[in-house]
Amino acid sequence: MGQVAVRGGRWAVLALAGALAVGGCSSSGSSKTSASGKSWSKEPAMSIDTGKKYTMTIHTDQGDIVIAMDAAKTPHTVNSMNFLASQHFYDGSFCHRLSTTPSLQMLQCGDPTAGATPKRSDGGNGPGYTFQDENLSGATYPDGTVAMANAGANTNGSQFFLVFGDSQLPPSYTPFGTITAGHEILIHVASGGVASPGPDGTGRPTIPVQIKSVTVSPS
Template identity: 40%
Template sequence: MATPPWTPDASSHQAPTAQRRGTSGWLIAGVVTAIVVVLICAVVAAVVLVLRLRDGADPGTGLTPDTGGRPAATSAPAAGGCQWLPTDEASNPNIKNVGTPPRTVPTSGVQQLTMTTAQGVITVQVDTAKAPCAAASITYLASRKFFDNTRCHRLTTEGISVLQCGDPSSTGTGGPAYRFAEENLPTGSTPYPVGTLAMAKTQEPASTGSQFFIVYGPTPIDPLYTVLGKVTAGMDVVQAIGKAGAVDEAGNPATDGAPKSPVTITTLTVTPAS
């Protein structure tokens, strides 16, 4: 089974090494810490109980149960508009900072994305109403020529069939200086049919960036990736790229690698929402 279209996270997070202490010191510290934690919990519980009784607050968390304690992805911007979360540029040299889109974005209509490559032109109808933040992001990046003269860095030919693009560094780890939450997650037995253009992400929530993938064959993956739109012309171009196959870094045939026939996006434009 091929690897799903994740955007690898270049950052590395490691816990600091604990300082060594004597056994008795650890015991005393542990007892004191336990007492403090119990007292704090008691005070917090009392305050929460008083507030709920006073305001009649819902005792629930406000989070969807099946998201592991995280806000669920929605098909509309959160209150106040789209949330553009900063990335750690210091830990990833492949980040390209061109600013961030406006928080208030169009929430209706459709747009047309036109991707011109040496192999041909691919057009996509972007469903702005269903994925307003993703649409606003790709529109903004396109206006900054973020995708122009970049290479599609990944092609898979076994297990899943996708052409992945949108990384200005062509490494699979690059993107803009922000991330945002997933939206317009598909349902049904075939969440990503042929012709779908969806946004790639890491395994973490709210990690959508600039990378996207076009499905050109059966792709049975979990519905975790924002559906941005559907190819309306140029699927023959994508399928020809897929048929040519992929190669590894040494140039040998691979089922998950770079397109054997290099794909360079000369221009990528997006029309205003209408």
């Protein structure tokens, strides 16, 4: 059956369940600035060693989530994450979208303007630049996957989603990491459910998740 994308100029995550698509969230291709006012007109220059593996740690108020990243497979994604972490881009932001359906179990984060109080613009902001898709050939999204949210092909920015249960998605979202620690945090957050679900059943998690900081380092 065909896909039905709900995008409206916002970053989308689709879930295939027959013809059902779950969409919306993350920043537009034009990208608004972050809460700190930081925004860049183009993707940062490559500064990582593309032959190395990297560890990204998301320090949240619920605990640390540790992600193994392979720069050889996703050099642009890892480089962008490294750059944004060094700029404290994510510091203080809240994860803004939770899905707990059988076909899509994920927590989405990365809008730097998403605060403690939900607002209509949540999911509509990014770093000002976009970059290309990577690692999509045969991509699947099993439990533990970390992938980029987007608004279509080659529109990656700062938003990403953390998969805590096998999810049915087309190979359209750059998978760039695997959760190696902190999976239980996502299960705990999911257990609280979605606060005020939208038409697609997703929304802010009832148990809030604030990103204190993000660090990236060679493994």
